[in-house]
Amino acid sequence: IAGITQAPTSQILAAGRRMTLRCTQDMRHNAMYWYRQDLGLGLRLIHYSNTAGTTGKGEVPDGYSVSRANTDDFPLTLASAVPSQTSVYFCASKGGDSTDTQYFGPGTRLTVL
Amino acid sequence: GQNIDQPTEMTATEGAIVQINCTYQTSGFNGLFWYQQHAGEAPTFLSYNVLDGLEEKGRFSSFLSRSKGYSYLLLKELQMKDSASYLCAFMDSNYQLIWGAGTKLIIKP
Numbered sequence: 289i290a291g292i293t294q295a296p297t298s299q300i301l302a303a304g305r306r307m308t309l310r311c312t313q314d315m316r317h318n319a320m321y322w323y324r325q326d327l328g329l330g331l332r333l334i335h336y337s338n339t340a341g342t343t344g345k346g347e348v349p350d351g352y353s354v355s356r357a358n359t360d361d362f363p364l365t366l367a368s369a370v371p372s373q374t375s376v377y378f379c380a381s382k383g384g385d386s387t388d389t390q391y392f393g394p395g396t397r398l399t400v401l
Numbered sequence: 402g403q404n405i406d407q408p409t410e411m412t413a414t415e416g417a418i419v420q421i422n423c424t425y426q427t428s429g430f431n432g433l434f435w436y437q438q439h440a441g442e443a444p445t446f447l448s449y450n451v452l453d454g455l456e457e458k459g460r461f462s463s464f465l466s467r468s469k470g471y472s473y474l475l476l477k478e479l480q481m482k483d484s485a486s487y488l489c490a491f492m493d494s495n496y497q498l499i500w501g502a503g504t505k506l507i508i509k510p
Contacts, residue, residue, distance in 0.1 A: 328409075328502060329502055330405070330488070330490075330499075330500030330501050330502045330503065331444070331488070331490075331498075331500040332500070333497060333498075336497070346497070378443060378444070386431070386496040387431055387432055387449070387451065387492060387496065389434070389446045389449065390446075390498065391446070392443035392444050392445070393443060394442070394443050395442075395443055
């Protein structure tokens with residue numbers, strides 16, 4: 289593994305189903321982020337984690353949950369998917385300095401029907 | 402409140418120069434980032450400005466004026482591979498990034 293990986297690459301999901309998007313980084317970055325990207329809108333922060341064991345809510349957290357059991361992994365769970373959660377989801381991580389660059393995973397394209 | 406704005410789309414010719422503007426409003430500021438995003442791919446880092454002035458990096462330069470809440474990305478000697486979306490984002494007082502919607506740059510031969 290080099291950088292950040294996300295799985296799955298894409299997924300079609302029935303409304304009401306539970307889904308976990310996976311994110312793993314091997315850069316030993318403290319901070320990790322989940323964004324959604326929708327056409328015509330900027331990246332919007334869903335949840336973040338400044339360090340293992342801590343998480344925080346971003347701009348659009350409703351309907352999503354996260355956990356950060358260790359430094360490398362930051363899964364995003366949709367407890368009961370709805371069509372408005374159709375989007376491209378990006379995971380990102382950042383190193384130790386608070387103004388460091390965020391590095392992005394390749395994204396997960398999720399369609400909720 | 403906080404907001405950030407950039408043009409939706411721009412068109413330029415191969416070999417030319419293009420300037421993509423970004424304006425923002427925020428009470429807390431910890432720098433301005435530019436990212437490039439090719440269609441279907443992840444954003445990749447281009448530049449970071451925290452002090453006023455111009456930062457040059459090869460064919461790409463980025464400018465910041467904190468007093469005016471204004472930044473631009475300057476791309477010189479445009480190549481077809483520069484066709485992408487360019488995302489502007491400022492870092493707020495909580496060190497979170499607030500993103501613009503992106504500028505889609507179309508390069509014509």
